[in-house]
Amino acid sequence: MSHKTVKQWALFVFSAVLISSAAIAQTKPNVVILATGGTIAGAGADVTNSATYQAAKVPVDKLIAGIPQLGSVANVRGEQVFQIASESFTNANLLTLGKRVAALARQDDVDGIVITHGTDTTEETAYFLNLVVHTDKPIVVVASMRPGTAMSADGMLNLYSAVTVAGSKDARGRGVMVVMNDEIDSGRDVTKAVNNKVEAFRSPWGPLGFVVEGKNYWFRRLDKRHTVNSEFDIEKINALPLVEIAYAGGNVDDVAYRAFAKAGAKAIIHAGPGNGSVSGALVPVLQELRGKGIQIIRSSHVNAGGFVLRNAEQPDDKYDWIVAHDLNPQKARILATVALTATSDTKELQRIFMEY
Template sequence: MGLPPAQEALAQMSAQRAPGASLAQPAAKARVVILATGGTIAGAGASAANSATYQAAKVPVDKLLASVPELANVAQVRGEQVFQIASESFTDAQLLQLGKRVSALSKQADVDGIVITHGTDTLEETAYFLNLTVHTSKPVVVVGSMRPGTALSADGALNLYNAVATAASPTAGGKGVLVVMNDEIHTGRDVSKSINVRTEAFKSPWGALGMAVEGQTYWFRAPVKRHTVHSEFDIDHIDHLPQVEIAYGYGNASPTAYQAFAASGAKALIHAGTGNGSVSSAVVPALRELRAKGIHIIRSSRVVGGGFVIRNAEQPDDQYDWIVAHDLNPQKARILAALALTKTNDAQVIQRIFMDY
């Protein structure tokens, strides 16, 4: 009695194979380094019911990776503990340290992608800083979670899995620094935390770049602003960031905060204005005086998402030698202003930088 048809076909294929030949080996998995900095993704609550009340930055990177064994299905992974802090405590010095480590790893032949685990409070600032300063086309992904791993319906494990899968994907290369949260892939340039207690907290005013689903990446658009290898800022040559501060616009505002920041040594002030970066008539004279003393005034908006500050609307920026932040929110405007000041003190050049990035 002969073999069943399927087994007979396999036997014929085996017989036709050249002597000494072997079946094709699966492609080697991408090598991804995870840099841990703390945050909620490394947090722990007192009980499973604590999704919003917990201690951040408690779980070390080795335990974090061990809690998601499925990572081995999408990449060869190793981890480093860079910091163990809640992200609201991130300083400029730590931004520089992290950026230099990412840059150094990106130059290694045995590293195909990098993931940074991060607290969500300032995740968008770190992602934008890396997007502006790390000269690599390799995938760099920043990820966090809105709930600690001890909580019911914790989101950190899946976020981390999706981040590693994205960093391991060749399709993620050349798109700048990415943020992966809640199955969505965002550009670090646009994304911001817009909700403080739900897993769909991170949104981009111009939309996500794509999605990460079951270890696969799906893309729908690409960034157009300058980033990474096309940036004029290089983390390898930056050791200090000038002081830039943010003052909030509101009804009944006074110039007190602006004047205090200037007295403390600020080189530029981000005005988080109402509407189109509007400035109260009670504040305008003080800002003009500060600009005359050499302090840059940058009009941003406190309005969340989907718009941008128009130059010479609301205020005569050309006349006052002020700058507009375009569509960057105040916290991202602070990052770009500090980097711009490492290159120039010319307001027109800084304005060009805000339009390019």
């Protein structure tokens, strides 16, 4: 074989490899990872530090580089949107993130989106995106309970699972999801129920499904309105009104409620015991605030799930109050901030709380 022939053959083989590699890349989904910080990007001083560490230290490119297996399931690229601990998330952060997610979802070369996040407010961000981003493409919020430097760190597997879910065709149309500890939960339902275990997130109505070794197993769908079926659109929202949560228990007084009203709150979530119960001493206070135009929304701080029934415990129709249905106080705050950008009519707001 001549030198020229060998060279031609080598060029042919090299071209075939390039074409084959390109074909494989085209068959894999394109997933964008938006990083916001949190424990999943945290680092501790020692491998034994699973609860004592600094959050939001590792940039997204290092998170991706640390899991080379991601390349076998998706074409992955990352963007650093924020680098903060999630307890510091503000309404402005939500708007910035929501608009970026929506912009990516409109791109033909994006099949799914993953958001890395701190666990403290994962449920709030996931629910916000579930309300305002119009797409049927999978949007997955992922977090971890232990920093990557700890023994038995959970972030690596959580992120791998999140990418596989975000790139799955069978995950389309299910709303915004939270993937952690092998579970696929609805961003609408899920809540952080434990603060020091990897099985920290729970949904009172159960997970949507599970992901095991990159394969999804589905068991239910979210029946509430979300994403493509939502009447709210992040592209039309540039500011969110102030909504605050007042926690009520035994011996509660009116200090927090009046302070929130004075600060300009458009609505107050009453996080009451049981069925969103309101103490006798608070009833006239909440009536007074409602008379000043502030929306009063009865929620429950019961952790295991349940309903706040309208006109049970309190005559909501008479007082022109709203009930949060099965939403916990923090999710009720998110829905109220979004809903109040569209209406201040109590009946309309109650409809929204029942539908979303």
